Amino acid sequence: xxxxxxxxxxxxxxxxxxxxxxxxxxxxxxxxxxxxxxxxxxxxxxxxxxxxxxxxxxxxxxxxxxxxxxxxxxxxxxxxxxxxxxxxxxxxxxxxxxxxxxxxxxxxxxxxxxxx
Amino acid sequence: xxxxxxxxxxxxxxxxxxxxxxxxxxxxxxxxxxxxxxxxxxxxxxxxxxxxxxxxxxxxxxxxxxxxxxxxxxxxxxxxxxxxxxxxxxxxxxxxxxxxxxxxxxxxxxxxx
Numbered sequence: 001x002x003x004x005x006x007x008x009x010x011x012x013x014x015x016x017x018x019x020x021x022x023x024x025x026x027x028x029x030x031x032x033x034x035x036x037x038x039x040x041x042x043x044x045x046x047x048x049x050x051x052x053x054x055x056x057x058x059x060x061x062x063x064x065x066x067x068x069x070x071x072x073x074x075x076x077x078x079x080x081x082x083x084x085x086x087x088x089x090x091x092x093x094x095x096x097x098x099x100x101x102x103x104x105x106x107x108x109x110x111x112x113x114x115x116x
Numbered sequence: 117x118x119x120x121x122x123x124x125x126x127x128x129x130x131x132x133x134x135x136x137x138x139x140x141x142x143x144x145x146x147x148x149x150x151x152x153x154x155x156x157x158x159x160x161x162x163x164x165x166x167x168x169x170x171x172x173x174x175x176x177x178x179x180x181x182x183x184x185x186x187x188x189x190x191x192x193x194x195x196x197x198x199x200x201x202x203x204x205x206x207x208x209x210x211x212x213x214x215x216x217x218x219x220x221x222x223x224x225x226x227x228x229x
Contacts, residue, residue: 032215042222043223044220046217089159102212103149104208106151
């Protein structure tokens with residue numbers, strides 16, 4: 001059972017445009033929602049993360065929007081640049097629910113291509 | 117800062133061979149895990165450990181063994197390699213307790229022929 005569903009699988013955006021990637025989850029025990037960025041040949045690296053006590057978090061051109069009632073969260077990349085071309089993974093975990101609580105459950109990833 | 121170090125970076129195995137993928141971290145993180153990454157499948161958890169002497173299975177554990185004798189090291193053993201284990205393997209570590217960042221190694225690209 002896939003607990004975190006991510007869409008789209010791939011995304012092509014013009015330079016300067018807005019990239020939007022969406023994720024949905026089922027497990028209401030999740031309380032930590034990070035996004036990871038992965039460049040070819042590298043390991044994923046944390047980009048930005050949110051807790052469910054806020055509806056939005058912004059860091060530079062990257063924003064997470066969180067809708068607790070809909071169990072959805074999304075990544076917005078403003079003014080997308082060719083250097084943002086990478087694979088993006090959403091993830092979720094629960095900090096306080098027992099032995100499996102530190103596991104990160106990942107979405108399947110979105111390959112973003114920003115064209116000049 | 118070394119962070120999470122994986123070796124080797126590339127490996128080719130013949131079907132039936134065994135090998136160990138090494139993972140070491142120098143951040144004193146309690147939690148370590150192994151993922152495999154396949155096209156269109158995202159990152160799938162193989163095994164994880166919440167501390168020395170404690171390991172457990174993830175989503176796709178079959179064909180793999182792990183052990184955790186120290187906080188720093190978390191090797192992944194392939195018992196009898198199969199072509200279905202051709203993948204990119206990532207080791208990750210994070211602190212336990214709360215919303216903490218996971219740090220990933222650079223990955224090991226394994227091909228089983």
